[in-house]
Amino acid sequence: MRKPFPAATALAVMLCTTFAAEAQVTPADIPRTAEPRAQQTPDQTPQARAAAPTPTPLLRQQVAPEAAAETRFTFRTLAIDGASAISETELRALWRAAPGDEIPVSDIFAFADAVTRAYSASGYLLSFALVPEQAISDGAVRIQIIEGRVSAIRVKRNGKVREIRSAADAAGEPLAVRTAARILDSRPLKADALERALLLMNDLPGLAATSELAPSPDTPGASILTIDLSHRAVRADFSYTNMMSGVLGRDMLGGGLRFSGDSGEVRLRGWASPDGDRYRSFTGEASKWLGPNGLRVDGRAGFSWSRPIGELLEAIRYRGETLNVDLGIAVPIRRSRAHNISLTIAGHVIDSDSTILRTAFTRDRIRTASADLDLDWADASGGINVVRAGAVKGFSGLGATADDDPLRTRLNGSASFLNFALYAQRYQPIARIAGGDFSLVAKGSGQWAATDALLSAAECSYGGAGFGRSYDSGTVSADHCVMGALEARWRGAVAGKVGVGVHGFVDGGIGWQKGLLDTGEARRHSASSAGGGISVQIGPRLSALAEAAHGLSGATERKWRANFSISLSL
Numbered sequence: 001m002r003k004p005f006p007a008a009t010a011l012a013v014m015l016c017t018t019f020a021a022e023a024q025v026t027p028a029d030i031p032r033t034a035e036p037r038a039q040q041t042p043d044q045t046p047q048a049r050a051a052a053p054t055p056t057p058l059l060r061q062q063v064a065p066e067a068a069a070e071t072r073f074t075f076r077t078l079a080i081d082g083a084s085a086i087s088e089t090e091l092r093a094l095w096r097a098a099p100g101d102e103i104p105v106s107d108i109f110a111f112a113d114a115v116t117r118a119y120s121a122s123g124y125l126l127s128f129a130l131v132p133e134q135a136i137s138d139g140a141v142r143i144q145i146i147e148g149r150v151s152a153i154r155v156k157r158n159g160k161v162r163e164i165r166s167a168a169d170a171a172g173e174p175l176a177v178r179t180a181a182r183i184l185d186s187r188p189l190k191a192d193a194l195e196r197a198l199l200l201m202n203d204l205p206g207l208a209a210t211s212e213l214a215p216s217p218d219t220p221g222a223s224i225l226t227i228d229l230s231h232r233a234v235r236a237d238f239s240y241t242n243m244m245s246g247v248l249g250r251d252m253l254g255g256g257l258r259f260s261g262d263s264g265e266v267r268l269r270g271w272a273s274p275d276g277d278r279y280r281s282f283t284g285e286a287s288k289w290l291g292p293n294g295l296r297v298d299g300r301a302g303f304s305w306s307r308p309i310g311e312l313l314e315a316i317r318y319r320g321e322t323l324n325v326d327l328g329i330a331v332p333i334r335r336s337r338a339h340n341i342s343l344t345i346a347g348h349v350i351d352s353d354s355t356i357l358r359t360a361f362t363r364d365r366i367r368t369a370s371a372d373l374d375l376d377w378a379d380a381s382g383g384i385n386v387v388r389a390g391a392v393k394g395f396s397g398l399g400a401t402a403d404d405d406p407l408r409t410r411l412n413g414s415a416s417f418l419n420f421a422l423y424a425q426r427y428q429p430i431a432r433i434a435g436g437d438f439s440l441v442a443k444g445s446g447q448w449a450a451t452d453a454l455l456s457a458a459e460c461s462y463g464g465a466g467f468g469r470s471y472d473s474g475t476v477s478a479d480h481c482v483m484g485a486l487e488a489r490w491r492g493a494v495a496g497k498v499g500v501g502v503h504g505f506v507d508g509g510i511g512w513q514k515g516l517l518d519t520g521e522a523r524r525h526s527a528s529s530a531g532g533g534i535s536v537q538i539g540p541r542l543s544a545l546a547e548a549a550h551g552l553s554g555a556t557e558r559k560w561r562a563n564f565s566i567s568l569s570l
Contacts, residue, residue: 025316025361028518030318032456032476033245033247033463034245034310036321046423048378048386048425051338051384064108069104069106075099075100077139080142081143081145082146112143115145116129124189126148126221127145127147128145129143132144149184149221150194151224153225153227157228164184167181201229207229235260236570237568239254242564242565243464245474249278251274252271253274267285281302285299287299294331295329297330307319308320323349323350326347328344331343337378342373344374346369348369350365352409362409367397368393369392371390374387381428382428385424387423388423390421391418410454411516412516417454419458421447424444427440435492435493439489444482445460445483447480448480453479459477462477462511467485470549475554479515481512482509482510483508488504490503497539501534502533502534503547504530507529507530510526512525527551528551528553529551531547533545533547544567549561
């Protein structure tokens with residue numbers, strides 16, 4: 001019988017093996033899915049805010065009197081009163097008769113309707129033309145233009161009503177009221193001015209605004225706008241997902257709190273593995289809206305700890321920490337129901353560290369400035385498009401990793417770089433099938449490293465909830481990358497507030513490294529996956545997803561993977 005090793009001998013063997021492993025391990029030996037920067041919560045992609053466009057409704061169409069088509073007269077002159085928003089020359093072009101022509105009275109009413117349509121087509125919500133009472137025996141025709149406006153805004157909030165008749169009345173009021181007051185400046189009222197103000201109000205933290213227009217009892221041609229505001233000061237949510245990296249055990253629990261004021265919000269969020277040991281992260285965010293134009297300043301700080309599992313990672317006691325700090329400003333260039341454009345400019349600090357056996361192993365310090373242009377728009381077919389184009393500039397100095405730092409994650413990587421990125425998505429409704437809506441969603445993402453090779457934290461990656469649902473986040477990481485996905489969806493209501501969805505997808509990603517390669521590093525990486533699943537939505541607060549995905553190609557093991565997530569909002 002084999003004699004057991006004495007305890008001291010076993011300990012010596014273990015220590016020798018561990019220190020030998022430490023001496024031989026390089027950053028290239030660590031799975032990309034285990035690197036601190038790669039440990040992210042489920043992927044966040046730009047969200048569409050646009051909805052299918054609707055034409056500005058005709059406020060008023062005047063009905064011609066009986067026998068107007070049979071009653072004729074000789075036309076001499078045309079007078080248009082009250083037009084300022086559209087030139088009289090443009091309106092006269094809609095009148096076809098020449099002096100001396102014999103025309104029916106109905107042509108006058110048809111012209112008034114054409115003028116009303118012209119105002120509507122130009123987005124004037126409350127403007128119209130009418131035919132006032134007049135004698136036409138002398139051939140003189142007169143049209144009256146009513147260029148409607150909002151003369152007062154009544155804001156209902158917390159059981160109180162505040163009437164605003166000018167911007168001065170709104171001074172010192174909460175930001176929502178000052179935003180609403182800008183509607184008074186639109187004379188005559190344009191639909192896009194009303195739409196922008198209401199949407200910007202609904203963008204404010206915790207706020208919901210509904211509106212109603214009614215004729216003014218004391219001002220001819222004017223309307224009273226009543227806005228009903230409701231505000232939630234505190235909100236909470238809880239989540240579970242198993243879409244995290246396998247080296248973290250996949251399962252993750254999350255929770256968040258939002259504290260909303262009149263013009264600012266604080267958001268706190270945490271994620272942790274169920275045992276609280278493999279992964280923990282905490283993020284604090286604050287946003288401040290500046291003025292009634294929707295300008296917003298955002299700040300964010302997040303910290304994460306990871307203790308991934310795996311034979312090598314556990315043998316060398318691999319640990320990771322990441323600090324992220326962001327400060328930026330967001331400008332809503334255009335805000336409407338059907339078209340939105342916004343610009344975000346921000347600065348970022350990323351500190352990413354890993355250790356083995358409590359000894360520093362890798363250390364990245366990245367300092368960047370970024371600019372992102374976000375566009376989303378809807379078209380007449382019901383399709384919704386989302387595009388984000390961005391650039392990120394990494395700087396040397398300010399504590400950034402030097403190009404000769406032996407602890408950087410990639411030996412040829414640099415903290416001084418210039419990246420360009422593009423994300424695009426198209427949602428297209430197809431048909432009503434079995435009482436639900438069938439649609440297709442196509443999306444793609446890419447990054448181009450224009451200058452130097454990158455450190456790990458600045459690379460693009462495939463894998464996770466966005467692209468590559470059969471793989472861990474960071475399965476494919478590279479300087480340059482292109483990713484794409486196509487998803488077919490069916491959504492329908494089964495009972496009351498319960499909605500059910502079925503989906504199937506296919507996706508893929510390719511990444512390329514530039515410059516000199518690290519030892520054991522491949523120039524090109526690629527992977528693809530496909531799958532499908534179901535989703536359930538119960539009211540506005542509870543949602544769940546279950547899907548199965550299978551790797552189609554890639555360097556890692558290709559097998560079925562079950563993904564689950566559930567979210568509850570309070």
